[in-house]
Amino acid sequence: MEPTVKQLVTWLISITRPVLAPLGVSTLCRIANQVLGILLYVVPVYALVAHAVAMGAVDSDGGANPPSIPVVIGFMIVAALAKAFLRYLEHYFGHLVAFKALELIRVRVFRDIYPQAPAIVSATGNRAVGSGDMLTRLTRDISQIEVFFAHTTAPVISAIIVPTCVVACVAVIAPWQGLIAAIILLIVTLITIDTSAYRFAVRVTGRRGALAQHITDSVGGVAEVIGYDAEQRRHRELSELEIPLQHDYVRRSALVGARTGAVAAARLAVLFMLLPATDNLPVTVAAMFAVLRCWDMVNEVADLGNHLSQSLAAARRVWMLSHAGLAPTSGSAQLAPHGPGLSVEWCDVSYTYVGSPRPVVTGVNLAVPAGAWVTVVGTTGSGKSTLAKLLLRYWDVDDGAVLIDGRDHREYDLDSLRAAVAVVTQDIRAMNTTVADNLRLAQPTATDADLLAALWVACLDEEVRLADPVGEGGSALSGGQRQRLSLAQALLRGGRVLVLDEFTAHLNPALAAEVRRRLHAAHPDATIIEIAHDLDNITDSTWVAVMDQGRIVEQGSPADLLAEQGALYHLQHRDQEDQEKEEVSGVSGMH
Numbered sequence: 368m369e370p371t372v373k374q375l376v377t378w379l380i381s382i383t384r385p386v387l388a389p390l391g392v393s394t395l396c397r398i399a400n401q402v403l404g405i406l407l408y409v410v411p412v413y414a415l416v417a418h419a420v421a422m423g424a425v426d427s428d429g430g431a432n433p434p435s436i437p438v439v440i441g442f443m444i445v446a447a448l449a450k451a452f453l454r455y456l457e458h459y460f461g462h463l464v465a466f467k468a469l470e471l472i473r474v475r476v477f478r479d480i481y482p483q484a485p486a487i488v489s490a491t492g493n494r495a496v497g498s499g500d501m502l503t504r505l506t507r508d509i510s511q512i513e514v515f516f517a518h519t520t521a522p523v524i525s526a527i528i529v530p531t532c533v534v535a536c537v538a539v540i541a542p543w544q545g546l547i548a549a550i551i552l553l554i555v556t557l558i559t560i561d562t563s564a565y566r567f568a569v570r571v572t573g574r575r576g577a578l579a580q581h582i583t584d585s586v587g588g589v590a591e592v593i594g595y596d597a598e599q600r601r602h603r604e605l606s607e608l609e610i611p612l613q614h615d616y617v618r619r620s621a622l623v624g625a626r627t628g629a630v631a632a633a634r635l636a637v638l639f640m641l642l643p644a645t646d647n648l649p650v651t652v653a654a655m656f657a658v659l660r661c662w663d664m665v666n667e668v669a670d671l672g673n674h675l676s677q678s679l680a681a682a683r684r685v686w687m688l689s690h691a692g693l694a695p696t697s698g699s700a701q702l703a704p705h706g707p708g709l710s711v712e713w714c715d716v717s718y719t720y721v722g723s724p725r726p727v728v729t730g731v732n733l734a735v736p737a738g739a740w741v742t743v744v745g746t747t748g749s750g751k752s753t754l755a756k757l758l759l760r761y762w763d764v765d766d767g768a769v770l771i772d773g774r775d776h777r778e779y780d781l782d783s784l785r786a787a788v789a790v791v792t793q794d795i796r797a798m799n800t801t802v803a804d805n806l807r808l809a810q811p812t813a814t815d816a817d818l819l820a821a822l823w824v825a826c827l828d829e830e831v832r833l834a835d836p837v838g839e840g841g842s843a844l845s846g847g848q849r850q851r852l853s854l855a856q857a858l859l860r861g862g863r864v865l866v867l868d869e870f871t872a873h874l875n876p877a878l879a880a881e882v883r884r885r886l887h888a889a890h891p892d893a894t895i896i897e898i899a900h901d902l903d904n905i906t907d908s909t910w911v912a913v914m915d916q917g918r919i920v921e922q923g924s925p926a927d928l929l930a931e932q933g934a935l936y937h938l939q940h941r942d943q944e945d946q947e948k949e950e951v952s953g954v955s956g957m958h
C-alpha cells in the first residue's frame with residue numbers, strides 16, 4: 368500500500384507529538400530571529416539614506432528626518448545580541464526535537480516490525496523487503512526523517528509568516544511597494560515550487576535500497592562469490608544498479624541549476640521595477656532590502672523542499688515497513704511455557720505463500736498427541752517446514768486451523784505461544800558472542816547449571832565451554848555444533864512442544880542417536896515434532912506422516928507403514944540407494 372504525503376505527515380506528527388511543543392518554541396525563535404535579521408538590514412539602510420537626503424547628497428521628497436546615528440548603532444548592538452541568543456535557542460530546541468523525534472520514530476518502528484518477524488524478511492511480492500534493504504530503512508532512512516523536524520518545519524513556517532508580515536508592513540507604509548513586494552515574492556515562490564522533487568526522492572531512495580541489498584548479499588555470500596569466481600560479475604551488477612542513480616542525479620542537478628538561474632534573473636528584473644515605485648527614497652531602499660531578505664528566505668525553502676522530499680521519501684519507505692500488515696493478531700489466552708507436552712493438531716490446513724502460483728500445503732490433517740514423538744517426512748519442497756512455520760504463526764493458515772491443547776492457536780497470546788513451542792530450524796544463525804550469551808537469548812534467567820544441562824542433552828558439553836566465542840553467525844562452530852547449540856537453546860526455552868527441523872542433519876549416525884537418546888531421557892513428557900530427510904531413525908517415532916506436494920499421503924506407526932510398503936517404504940529405499948551411491952562415489956565425507 369502506498370501512503371499519500373498527507374498520510375505520511377500525519378503519521379510522523381502522531382508519533383512525535385511529545386516534541387511538538389519544543390518544535391513550536393524553535394519556530395518562534397526562528398521567526399523572531401529573522402525579523403531581527405531584517406531590521407538589522409533595514410534600519411541602518413534607512414538611516415544612511417535618510418542622512419544622505421538630509422545632507423542633500425541625494426534628492427527625495429520624503430525622509431529628510433534622519434534618526435540619530437548613536438541610537439541606530441545602539442539598536443544594532445542590542446538586536447545583534449538578541450539575534451544571536453535567539454539563534455542559539457532555535458538550534459537548541461531544533462536539535463532537541465530532532466534527536467527526540469528520531470528516538471520516538473525508532474522505538475515505534477521497531478515495535479511495529481518485531482511482531483511481523485520473521486515474515487517481514489521472507490515476504491514475497493510487493494511486500495518483499497530484503498535484509499539489506501531493511502537495514503537501510505532502519506538506519507539511513509530513519510535518520511533522514513530527522514530533516515523533516517530539525518530543518519524543515521520551522522524554516523517553512525517562518526518563510527510563510529515572516530515575508531507575509533514584511534509585505535503587510537511595507538503595504539501600510541507604502542502601498543505601491545507593498546503590492547510590488549507581494550508580486551515579487553509570489554513569483555519567486557512559484558518558480559521555486561517543485562512538485563517533481565518528491566517523485567525524484569522516492570525513485571532515488573528505492574534505487575539506494577536495491578544497491579544496499581546487493582552489497583549485503585555480496586558480503587553475506589562472500590564465500591560463494593569468491594568460490595564461484597563471481598567478483599567481476601557482482602561488480603558489474605553493482606555498476607548497473609549505480610548508473611541509473613547517476614543519471615537521476617545529473618538530470619536533477621540540471622533542473623535545479625536552471626531554476627536557480629531563473630530566480631536570479633527574476634530578482635534583477637524585479638529590483639529595477641521596484642526602484643521607481645515611490646518618490647520617498649529612504650523608504651524605497653528600506654523596502655527593497657526587506658523584500659530581498661524575505662526573498663532569500665523563500666529561496667532557502669526551495670532547497671529545503673528538496674531535503675523535505677528526500678525526508679518524506681525516506682519516511683515512505685519506513686512507513687511501508689511499519690504498515691506491511693504481516694503481524695498476526697495476538698489472542699488473549701495464555702499458555703504456560705513450562706509443563707508437560709501439549710497436543711498439536713493441524714485440521715484441514717491449507718496455505719499459499721503470497722505470490723506463489725499454487726498452495727504449498729493443502730488439506731493437511733495431522734494429530735500429534737501430548738508427549739508423542741511424531742516425524743514428518745517427504746520429498747524436498749513438499750511443505751514440511753511450512754507446517755512448522757504455520758504452527759508458530761510466522762504466517763496464518765488460509766484455511767483450516769491449528770489446534771494446541773485442543774484450542775485454535777490464534778486464540779493464544781502470541782508471546783506465550785512462542786514460549787511454549789520451541790523450534791530448531793534448518794537455518795541457524797548464532798549471535799556473535801559467547802556460547803552462554805547465545806543460550807541465554809532463549810532463557811535470560813537460566814543459571815550456568817541450566818545451560819550446562821542443556822548442552823549435555825545436545826552432546827555439546829564436552830566440545831564447547833560457556834565462555835567460548837562462537838564467531839560471526841556461529842562461524843567458529845561446525846555446522847553440527849551450531850545445530851546442537853540451537854537445540855540447547857530450544858530446550859532452555861521450556862519447549863512443551865519441540866519442533867526439530869532436520870536437527871541431526873549435520874551429525875554422524877552415532878552422535879545423532881546419542882542426542883536422540885538424551886533428549887528422550889531428559890524430556891520424556893515433551894511433544895516432539897521432527898521434520899526429517901534422514902529416515903535411519905524413523906523407528907524411534909510413535910507416528911510418521913509422509914508429505915508429497917503439500918499433502919499428507921500416508922500416516923501411521925512406522926512399523927505399520929513400512930510393512931504396507933507404501934510411500935514411507937519407497938522413500939526409505941530411495942534414501943538407502945542414494946546413500947549407497949554416495950558411498951560408492953566416495954563423496955560421503957559429511958558423515
Ligand SMILES: Nc1ncnc2c1ncn2[C@@H]1O[C@H](COP(=O)(O)OP(=O)(O)OP(=O)(O)O)[C@@H](O)[C@H]1O
Pocket residue numbers: 489490491720721723727745746747748749750751752753754
Ligand atoms: N517464504 C516463502 N515464500 C514463498 N515460497 C516459499 C517460502 N518458503 C517456502 N516456500 C516454498 O514452499 C514450498 C515448500 O517449502 P518447505 O520449506 O515447506 O518445504 P520442505 O518440505 O520443508 O522442504 P525441504 O525438505 O527441502 O526443507 C517450496 O516450494 C518452497 O519453494
